[in-house]
Amino acid sequence: xxxxxxxxxxxxxxxxxxxxxxxxxxxxxxxxxxxxxxxxxxxxxxxxxxxxxxxxxxxxxxxxxxxxxxxxxxxxxxxxxxxxxxxxxxxxxxxxxxxxxxxxxxxxxxxxx
Amino acid sequence: xxxxxxxxxxxxxxxxxxxxxxxxxxxxxxxxxxxxxxxxxxxxxxxxxxxxxxxxxxxxxxxxxxxxxxxxxxxxxxxxxxxxxxxxxxxxxxxxxxxxxxxxxxxxxxxxxx
Numbered sequence: 499x500x501x502x503x504x505x506x507x508x509x510x511x512x513x514x515x516x517x518x519x520x521x522x523x524x525x526x527x528x529x530x531x532x533x534x535x536x537x538x539x540x541x542x543x544x545x546x547x548x549x550x551x552x553x554x555x556x557x558x559x560x561x562x563x564x565x566x567x568x569x570x571x572x573x574x575x576x577x578x579x580x581x582x583x584x585x586x587x588x589x590x591x592x593x594x595x596x597x598x599x600x601x602x603x604x605x606x607x608x609x610x611x
Numbered sequence: 612x613x614x615x616x617x618x619x620x621x622x623x624x625x626x627x628x629x630x631x632x633x634x635x636x637x638x639x640x641x642x643x644x645x646x647x648x649x650x651x652x653x654x655x656x657x658x659x660x661x662x663x664x665x666x667x668x669x670x671x672x673x674x675x676x677x678x679x680x681x682x683x684x685x686x687x688x689x690x691x692x693x694x695x696x697x698x699x700x701x702x703x704x705x706x707x708x709x710x711x712x713x714x715x716x717x718x719x720x721x722x723x724x725x
Contacts, residue, residue: 502653534716541615541702541716541717541718541719542654542702543716544713544714544715547713587654589653595667596642596661596666596667597642597659597706597712597714598656598659598667598670599644599646599654599656599704599714600656601653601654601655603651603652603653604651604652604653
């Protein structure tokens with residue numbers, strides 16, 4: 499079945515450091531890809547998405563590019579802030595599966611001042 | 612407007628008891644999803660409604676789990692004869708009817724089975 503694999507965490511960075519969180523997927527057909535974020539004490543929020551190959555999703559300084567050739571959707575940010583500390587989830591969905599989301603295990607990011 | 616709401620926020624029960632978890636989706640959203648998130652894991656799909664009908668219940672782990680959405684809005688997830696392994700955060704999400712609509716998540720119900 500479909501699956502998502504994220505780099506193992508936790509990840510600890512200093513403020514203004516460059517962030518990469520790796521995500522690869524296995525799926526038949528043409529999935530849409532997502533990054534969701536869960537801030538401490540809050541619910542899951544959509545951070546960005548891409549619906550077809552070579553699309554780039556971006557939001558709040560975060561970016562991810564849908565790479566079909568490497569089945570990847572790595573999350574990047576050029577300069578992280580303390581407020582970016584959260585758990586990040588990579589996910590996919592397919593319309594043929596009712597658009598239900600298949601999530602990776604999540605990556606805990608801590609940014610220190 | 613209001614987001615997805617879930618009640619209760621926390622539920623503690625004893626092994627063998629019956630529990631109901633409620634989800635109020637965003638008004639007008641026709642699609643509703645239930646997920647379960649165990650500690651340190653990503654959410655796992657349980658069931659999906661389009662309107663009043665369960666379009667896909669393939670994620671329900673066994674027949675102790677059941678969900679309804681009788682009027683196409685509020686949904687209730689029902690768990691019979693709870694087991695300690697059912698302890699998790701149960702998440703609800705809603706979206707518009709098309710496949711590319713964003714799913715909006717509620718804050719979850721933390722279920723603890725003693």
